[in-house]
Amino acid sequence: MSNQYAQIDPKDNIIVAIQGLKEGMEVSVAGKQLILKEDIKQKHKFSLQDFAVGDEIYMYGVLVGKAVQPIAQGCAITIENVKHASAEYKESKEKYEWTAPDVSNFKGRTFNGFYRKDGKVGTGNYWLVIPLTFCENRNVDVLEGALSEKLGYETKKDFAVDTDALIAQYKAGASSDEIFNTPIITTKEEMSKNRTFPNVDGIKFLKHDGGCGGIRQDSETLCKLLAGYITNPNVAGATVFSLGCQNAQIEMLQGAINAIAPNNDKPVHYLEQQQSSSERSLIEEAVKHTFIGLTEANKLERGPAPLSKLVLGLECGGSDGFSGISANPALGYASDLLVALGGSPVLSEFPELNGVEQEIINRCETEKDSKKFYDLMRAYSAAAVAVGSGFENNPSPGNIKDGLITDAMKSAGAAKKGGTSPVVEVLDYTEQVTKPGLNLLCTPGNDVESTTGLVGSGCNIVVFTTGLGTPTGNPVAPVLKISSNTNLYERMNDIIDINTGTVITGEDTIQTMGEKILDHVIRVASGETASKAVLHGNNDFIPWKRGVSL
Structure with missing residues (x-):
């Protein structure tokens, strides 16, 4: 170069x-x-x-x-x-051979994670609060106000004001000077050091606008997604709010959980408002169930786990003309390293595989999966055309401004996140990752919808490449942001974790940068280093309703 x-x-x-x-x-x-x-x-x-x-x-x-x-x-x-314009592709696959990269630098490496009874290992330990319908979002807010700040978890503010301290001083008969000199500000960092439950990384509140109205399939898909979050290895348990009359019924969620984990032993507490004597009693019960759940979750501690327990989501957004040259192929090499170590990287965003379909089909290990990918891509493309759009409308104004002027150009660079290893399984949205090796997951091109889907299918950590910059995160899985260019890294260093601009300037190769990415992933998975998205409390959660989303 x-x-x-x-x-x-x-x-x-x-x-x-x-x-x-x-x-x-x-x-x-x-x-x-x-x-x-x-x-x-x-x-x-x-x-x-x-x-x-x-x-x-x-x-x-x-x-x-x-x-x-x-x-x-x-x-x-x-x-x-x-x-x-993009190349035509056929359903049948051609022979594909792969040579795994040298993983000697990672032999024997482990990460410190939270073991679950089903053998999965989390990179975090969270409790979830979930509404089954948007009607319950207010109750979720009330629970958040009652618990998060008091227990030392993140708030939407950079600091907390302890008005109770002033009230206590006043009631004790303190003078105005004594009241004025009472410290009442606590920073996020100070709160986190004083958590009531130090082994629980947080309580996450998954508000959404679904669960009722629309079509019944939307609610079924939502329940499968929520079940994926509850059974994700980063989650210890959940509190679920139901109104009672909505499409997304408690039994529907329970059935979805059972389909993923028939022997699920994680505590899940269901509260139905229309069966409650009052809103006050509903909230009281929710607070107590959640608090008791946190006491149990706090008993877990991190322990060494093989890298094969990593399920790594591969995501991109705000791409530029360098993304396919530096960040994406470097992440692709890290993906290949993880495959060789027995782990499970997951490539998503099917609209951004337009133009490289035949390569993906050839890489599928089975005819069944090559056909499934073929069918999903054809159906997605046809759905876009049916509403007067198409994959060619994928590039955003930011993409175009920074050199990605066609979808096939954008896609060819985006697909490099998946490296070169064979595809072991093709999954539709909300289907779970069960096989080691590179998995494909059908998600839309929308960054947050796609990241939400990756974690719902079992990813316990996500790497997100960007050329233009984004603060995106996820409530359950740490999201590492990688810049394709040094200028972005220097301008938005507060939200970017790794700079691959050194590949462009020649200081790094794709291979050396790929190893640096995997090393950083291991440290974040171990809780040694926090991703910038976690530090900033970026908890983006947008379920996909299976409409056309490019």
């Missing part, structure tokens, strides 16, 4: 600008000499050859677009002169 421009794959006929390039600059790439005919912005692409209307354009070695205007050699590739 030149420090000014790069051809990513020998088949590519467009070149990415590593730095901003000036008109008139002489370029030597892939055995060709050319003169740039216009300025090329950093992260954007220029033509390696002359293109006539209809000519195919390749990047990452795959078809990413077609010319809709004549494009001279050395000119910028833009949304005006190129339209989305």
Whole structure:
């Protein structure tokens, strides 16, 4: 890779600008000499050859677009002169061989996690409070107000005000000066040090806008998702609020839990408001059940676990023209390392696999899974077209501004998060990860909906690559943010965990950066280092209603 421009794959006929390039600059790439005919912005692409209307354009070695205007050699590739195009794919798979990477640097490594009785291991230890319908969101808020701050857990504020201390001083007959000199501010850090239950990482409140109305399938899917959260290895137990008349019935959630974990022994307390004598008694019962549950959860302690117990969600959002060159392939290498160590990385966001379908199909270990992936992709694409859209409308304005001008271009870079290992299983939304190796999970391209789905299918930690920056987190699984470029890391260091911009500048290779990512994942999984999303209390939770979400 030149420090000014790069051809990513020998088949590519467009070149990415590593730095901003000036008109008139002489370029030597892939055995060709050319003169740039216009300025090329950093992260954007220029033509390696002359293109006539209809000519195919390749990047990452795959078809990413077609010319809709004549494009001279050395000119910028833009949304005006190129339209989305992707390769056709077939259901049948071709032979695929994989060579696992060297994992000698990780042999014998463990992480300190929370063992559950079913053999799974959590990277955290949380209690959940869940409404089965949006009608119960207020009761969830009341419970949060009653418990979080008092028990030393995160609040939506940077500090807490202890008004009770002033009241106590007043009742004791203190003077105005004594009252004024009474300390009443407690920071988040101070609160966390004084947790009532030090082995419980938090109480998480999963408010949502579903559970009733809409179609019955929405409620069924919601219950399966919530069951996935309750049975996630990062969760010790749950308090569930039901109104009583909603579509998402308690029995529906219980059935979903039983389908995942027939012998589930985690405490789950159900409270139905329409069967309660009053709201006050409902809240009182909820507080007591939750408090007692926390006392039991606090008895758990971290212990060493093999890396094979890691279920790693692979996510991206706010991508830029460098994401497919640095952050995503580096995460892909970390994914391959984890596969070789017996772990389970999970690649999601099916709209962002557009254009690389045949590669994914070929990587499926079984014909059953290759067919399932084929069917899911065809159905998703058809659903988008049916509402007047399509995968070609996936890139956001931010993506386009930073060089990702077609969905296939964006997808080809995004798919690199999944590395090169075989696909051991293809899962539909809310289906659970059960096999070691690379899993595929059908989620939308929406960042938070997808991350929510990953954790609902069993991921106990998530790595999220970004080129533009995002504060996204998750209530249950730590989310590590990785920047594709150093400029972003320096500007948004408060929310970014790892910088892969050193791959762009040549200080790191994909392989060395992949090892650094996995090492950081292990430290976060062990509770040694907190992800920035956890530190900031980013608890994004958006269930997918299976509509078209690109």
